[in-house]
Amino acid sequence: AELFKELREWVMEFLGSLQATTMAISRIDAISSLAEVSQSNNYVRPEMSDDGALSISDGRHPVIEVLREGQYIPNSLQLDNKQRQLMILTGPNMGGKSTYMRQTALICIMAQAGCFVPASSARLGMVDRVFTRVGAHDDLVHGHSTFMVEMLELANILRNATTNSLVLLDEIGRGTSTFDGLALAWAVSEQLHAEKGVKTLFATHYHQLTDVAKILDRSVNCHMQAKEDGHELTLLHRVAEGPTDASFGIHVAKMAGVPEEVLVRARKVLENLEQGTTIEVSKAGPVQSVFSPTFSARSEIKENPVINEIKKMDLMNLTPLQALEKLHDIQQKLL
Structure with a gap:
């Protein structure tokens, strides 16, 4: 313990010089490292x-x-x-x-x-x-x-x-x-x-x-x-x-090893989505339509309630007067 204390006190006498030397060496090390990597990697x-x-x-x-x-x-x-x-x-x-x-x-x-x-x-x-x-x-x-x-x-x-x-x-x-x-x-x-x-x-x-x-x-x-x-x-x-x-997402999926049957199905679904046509579930049994024929990139937009009301009208059983009243109601909703 006494020897360590003496060594510590001796080092303290040169602390300023040692710290300055350390800083200088670290700078030289950093600069030389940058120079070496710059030279070797063009x-x-x-x-x-x-x-x-x-x-x-x-x-x-x-x-x-x-x-x-x-x-x-x-x-x-x-x-x-x-x-x-x-x-x-x-x-x-x-x-x-x-x-x-x-x-x-x-x-x-x-x-x-x-x-x-x-x-x-x-x-x-x-x-x-x-x-x-x-x-x-x-x-x-x-x-x-x-x-x-x-x-x-x-x-x-x-x-x-x-x-x-x-x-x-x-x-x-x-x-x-x-x-x-x-x-x-x-x-x-x-x-x-x-x-x-x-x-x-x-x-x-x-x-x-x-x-x-x-x-x-x-x-x-x-x-x-x-x-x-x-x-x-x-x-x-x-x-x-x-x-x-x-x-090219499907191409990248193929490169990753996704099974071919999945890729074939994905290409078909993509083609239908781009054309806005119906996509059907490829399962045994009744064919179920997943998307309507009018499916497009804007399918997330909520349907307009006025359009829904028009779709539900029984036009064949409306009198001319009733049709005019319905048209007036729709006009008021749009104003």
């Missing part, structure tokens, strides 16, 4: 700007390109505050949307940390914060469903994001009904575009959301490319301008 020195634009040529994900077998497919990105502030990103599952968004955030963070970045060139504006709403998980301890967690994180983004922030949104609204989810996604797009002016990458499977680019002047559509050959799908993992017209 990173480039980013150009920092004050115009707020994010311009990345042939960007790569710094982790996935190392862990993944085969050649990593790079993708470029252009976001700014004048013409390309909001990007609506569509494409198939596993097509690379989430990877594309995450590599953008990592490149921005690496650049501001003083590291070279995985790209052929990069010109980056300073970002004050990176906000993400990616993935799906619940919080059972606090009684929050997956959708509630999503909305809490979204509320934080809408309250705190600034014009210098970068926002990544992955499939907002998927945890609720189609129309509720689409409505929320659309409203969020408008808020981030017009009210906040935030540079945003918004990945979605709501193809209706691509119409935002026709309305909002600083929004653009991009998609992850895929090549379809019959029931086969080849994911190209490349970003291209413009929206996609399909999510």
Whole structure:
């Protein structure tokens, strides 16, 4: 104990020098680590700007390109505050949307940390914060469903994001009904575009959301490319301008090993849904109609009570006077 006490007192005499040396060594270690990974993975020195634009040529994900077998497919990105502030990103599952968004955030963070970045060139504006709403998980301890967690994180983004922030949104609204989810996604797009002016990458499977680019002047559509050959799908993992017209969910299900009989049935149901025709239960026994012939994407809208009343009228047994009275009643309800 006495020896330890003497050693401690001796060390205390040099404490200031030891702490300064430790800090210097830690800085050298960090800088040399950044230099080594930049050299070994062919990173480039980013150009920092004050115009707020994010311009990345042939960007790569710094982790996935190392862990993944085969050649990593790079993708470029252009976001700014004048013409390309909001990007609506569509494409198939596993097509690379989430990877594309995450590599953008990592490149921005690496650049501001003083590291070279995985790209052929990069010109980056300073970002004050990176906000993400990616993935799906619940919080059972606090009684929050997956959708509630999503909305809490979204509320934080809408309250705190600034014009210098970068926002990544992955499939907002998927945890609720189609129309509720689409409505929320659309409203969020408008808020981030017009009210906040935030540079945003918004990945979605709501193809209706691509119409935002026709309305909002600083929004653009991009998609992850895929090549379809019959029931086969080849994911190209490349970003291209413009929206996609399909999510290829059934193709991805086939790639995952879903039984063929389920896929065949899914294709039939999809075809009927797209054509608005009746879907029938494929079971032995009486055929039961699941959806009416008029089923469409708007089937969630409640029926109009006036229309129901008209459908129930026995027109063949109404006198002309009674018909006029009914018409008058309906007119009053619509006024």
